[in-house]
Amino acid sequence: MEQRYYRPIVQTDAARPEGALTLAGGWAWFSEVECIERGGARELIPAAWLPEEVAERLTASRAPVAGLGMERPRIMGILNVTPDSFSDGGRFDALEAALERAWDLVEAGAEILDIGGESTRPGAAEVDLEEEIERTAPVIAALRDAGFSAPISIDTRKAMVGDAAVEAGADMLNDVSAMEFDPEMAELAEISGLPICLMHAQGLPETMQDDPDYGDVLLDVYDYLEGRIALAEAQGIARDKIVVDPGIGFGKTLAHNLALLRGVSLFHGLGCAILLGVSRKRFIGTIGGAAEAGARAPGTLAVTLAGVAQGVQIHRVHDVAEIAQGLKLWRALSEGYEE
Structure with missing residues (x-):
């Protein structure tokens, strides 16, 4: 029998019909679901018709991630301590600049900090292991020594980099290769007990944008993440410690990115919190007419709010x-505002 996929049609309106289901224990709800068969029919069905195990996955409250509850959207601030990241490379690779930037991001509203020492932009080359450790671990250690209490995520594909970051005080692992680049990342996640984000990417950064190709990008990415979650669970990582990321811009064309964003609510069916990384991506500049990455904040906000409307919990x-x-404006409109 052909596998069926269930994409909740997400709503946030206060006028909620009786019997509607709460999405992932959060702020959104759904009363209808798009039932999808690969290469076949797509039809809307009432949420009440869902198989019991699917309904449970879609509605169960997500566990906190690095101490942050997933009942509302969370902001993950990016701190690239690299010389060559696509939009801010070289700005924060010196220790003092990185520390100042970290405090500024939290003051601006970041609830978790994602620190990376290797650019994974299209065409980027791999960074030497020791160099990546030297770029990241001292920053984390210095922040903790200075009393920085916000959660810190380490953005790396390498277990040894992640281990050094955890020793320095990191609270989360963020692996753009979903533990494929370095299988020992699974052992680190299991032993440390920290949450880990598993992201989809087609190919390596050096070549991933050469000719990305999918049968059905939404279903292909879903199947890949489902497989990586199964592997993680088999190696002792609890599902409630896993965050998933569809990998916008990682081995995807503009059309692929839009298809994933339109259908991103499908990924709630994996039973994990969702992380979305769209910030300043090329497709935003192409559609929005912003050639410079730093001019893409308005487009980033538009796509972020579209993700929030589909129940996405973490926004990098x-x-x-x-x-x-x-x-803040979205919450005032959806939840009310008191002066």
Whole structure:
């Protein structure tokens, strides 16, 4: 029998019909689901018709991630301590600049910090292991020594880099290769007990944008992440410690990115919190007419709010102040505001 996929049609309106289901224990709800068969029919069905195990996955409250509850959207601020990241390379690779930037991001509204020492932009080359450790671990250690209490995520594909970061005080692992680049990342996640984000990418950064190809990008990425979750669980990592990321811009064309964003609510069916990394990506500049990456904050906010409307919990962004302001307005409109 052909596998069926179930994409909740997500709503956030206060006028909620009786019998509607709460999405992932959060702020959104759904009463209808798009039932999808690969290469076949797509039809809307009432949420009440869902198989019991699917309904449980879609509605169960997500576990906190690095101490942050997933009942509302969370902002992950990006701190690239690299010389060559696509939009801010070289700005924060010196220790003092990195520390100042970290405090600024939290003051602007970041609730968790994602620190990376290796650019994974299209065409980027792999960074030497020791160099990546030297770029990241001292920054984390210095922040903790200075009393920085916000959660810190380490953005790396390498277990030894992750281990050094954990020793320095990191609270989360963020692996853009979903533990494929370095299988020992699974052991680190299991032993440390920290949450880990598993991201989809087609190919390595050096070549991933050469000719990305999918049968059905939404279903292909879903199947890949489902397989990586199964592997993680088999190696002792609990599902409630896993966050998933569809990998916008990682081995995807503009059309692929839009298809994933339109259908991103499908990934709630994996039973994990979702992380979305769209910040300043090329497709935003192409559609929005912003050639410079730093001019893409308005487009980033638009896509972020579209993700929030589909129940996405964690939003990884450069322009924290702008996104935080947008989310405050969204919450005032959806939840009310008192002066």
